[in-house]
Amino acid sequence: GPDYIRAIAPYQGGKPISEVAREFGLDETKIVKLASNENPLGMPESARKAMANVADAGRYPDGNGFELKAALTAKYGVPAEYITLGNGSNDILELAAHAFVQPGQSVIYAQYSFAVYPLATQAVGGRSLVVPAKDFGHDLDAMIDAIEEDTKLIFVANPNNPTGTFIPGDAIEAFLRRVPSNIVVVLDEAYTEFLPQEQQYDSIAWVAKYPNLLVSRSMSKVYGLAGLRIGYGIAQLGITDLLNRIRQPFNVNSFAQAAAIAALADDEFVSRSAKLNADGYRQLTQVFDELGLQYVPSYGNFVLVKVGEDDGAGARINLALLKQGVIVRPVGNYGLPQWLRITVGLPEENDAFIAALKKALA
Numbered sequence: 001g002p003d004y005i006r007a008i009a010p011y012q013g014g015k016p017i018s019e020v021a022r023e024f025g026l027d028e029t030k031i032v033k034l035a036s037n038e039n040p041l042g043m044p045e046s047a048r049k050a051m052a053n054v055a056d057a058g059r060y061p062d063g064n065g066f067e068l069k070a071a072l073t074a075k076y077g078v079p080a081e082y083i084t085l086g087n088g089s090n091d092i093l094e095l096a097a098h099a100f101v102q103p104g105q106s107v108i109y110a111q112y113s114f115a116v117y118p119l120a121t122q123a124v125g126g127r128s129l130v131v132p133a134k135d136f137g138h139d140l141d142a143m144i145d146a147i148e149e150d151t152k153l154i155f156v157a158n159p160n161n162p163t164g165t166f167i168p169g170d171a172i173e174a175f176l177r178r179v180p181s182n183i184v185v186v187l188d189e190a191y192t193e194f195l196p197q198e199q200q201y202d203s204i205a206w207v208a209k210y211p212n213l214l215v216s217r218s219m220s221k222v223y224g225l226a227g228l229r230i231g232y233g234i235a236q237l238g239i240t241d242l243l244n245r246i247r248q249p250f251n252v253n254s255f256a257q258a259a260a261i262a263a264l265a266d267d268e269f270v271s272r273s274a275k276l277n278a279d280g281y282r283q284l285t286q287v288f289d290e291l292g293l294q295y296v297p298s299y300g301n302f303v304l305v306k307v308g309e310d311d312g313a314g315a316r317i318n319l320a321l322l323k324q325g326v327i328v329r330p331v332g333n334y335g336l337p338q339w340l341r342i343t344v345g346l347p348e349e350n351d352a353f354i355a356a357l358k359k360a361l362a
């Protein structure tokens with residue numbers, strides 16, 4: 001295979017509960033997993049019912065996702081032909097790299113940004129231009145300055161994972177105005193539904209203005225459908241047409257489509273999830289303040305916290321937490337070996353993490 005494929009370091013996800021139970025001799029039912037930015041409420045009941053009504057999984061799913069696109073069209077006012085459905089929003093990110101980047105061409109993203117950007121870039125033999133972070137977030141001016149002759153794609157995560165930083169909508173739009181129109185900007189908004197009202201901005205409305213904008217959204221976070229793998233991209237035809245040529249014909253399965261339609265209509269679940277998250281974030285950060293632990297203020301459903309001054313700290317505290325049945329995410333692979341990323345859980349899960357953290361730090 002090509003050298004650029006051999007050079008890829010595989011994606012490291014949150015450790016599964018069953019694996020941790022086996023490895024540390026723990027009772028599975030007592031393990032708390034705050035490692036993958038999942039929704040602690042699980043999937044919405046509305047989605048569960050919709051899945052139960054899927055007539056026959058012996059048939060292929062609707063490869064064009066007609067009803068789901070109709071639901072998105074109704075909700076966001078975009079034409080159905082601007083929508084690409086993905087097997088998770090990761091699928092959209094990878095399709096973008098595939099569609100626009102040839103081996104040797106460059107892709108821009110920020111330091112401490114989402115781990116799939118380097119993966120998607122390397123998978124197509126692209127060259128990563130990693131722009132140093134500013135205050136743990138994107139330095140959009142520096143990202144403009146980083147543009148080279150052969151730059152084809154820019155990834156911007158807003159809010160960002162794993163740092164939780166946020167760029168106001170007007171700054172994002174100012175950035176879009178400055179990016180040459182032959183470079184595709186993927187605006188990855190996996191966590192956008194968690195934003196407080198005053199921070200929300202209408203990126204989908206920008207799609208009509210910017211033919212090089214691809215907005216990516218996930219159903220894994222606020223909608224609670226991580227295990228079904230569903231996300232979507234919104235862009236003008238120049239982009240969408242290409243993504244649709246290279247995606248797998250049946251990349252989103254029947255259950256995911258049915259569940260997504262139900263979840264998109266479930267405003268009550270979304271607001272309950274966002275409220276639970278805001279409360280849980282306060283619960284966690286209050287304790288970090290009491291303990292004098294530095295953290296990065298977060299707009300997502302997770303928070304990055306510094307657990308020591310030495311480069312072994314993240315791994316050490318992570319292990320101490322695992323032994324107590326609490327799974328969080330070490331971020332050494334992001335170049336943040338002193339930090340851990342904690343997904344906001346249910347109040348009692350947050351309590352369990354806090355108790356385990358206090359012991360681990362003692």
Ligand code: PMP
Binds near residue numbers: 090226
């Ligand atoms: N983008 C960002 C910034 C993320 O944090 C994640 C989830 N880890 C994703 C995209 C992908 O989510 P999914 O594929 O589950 O939609």
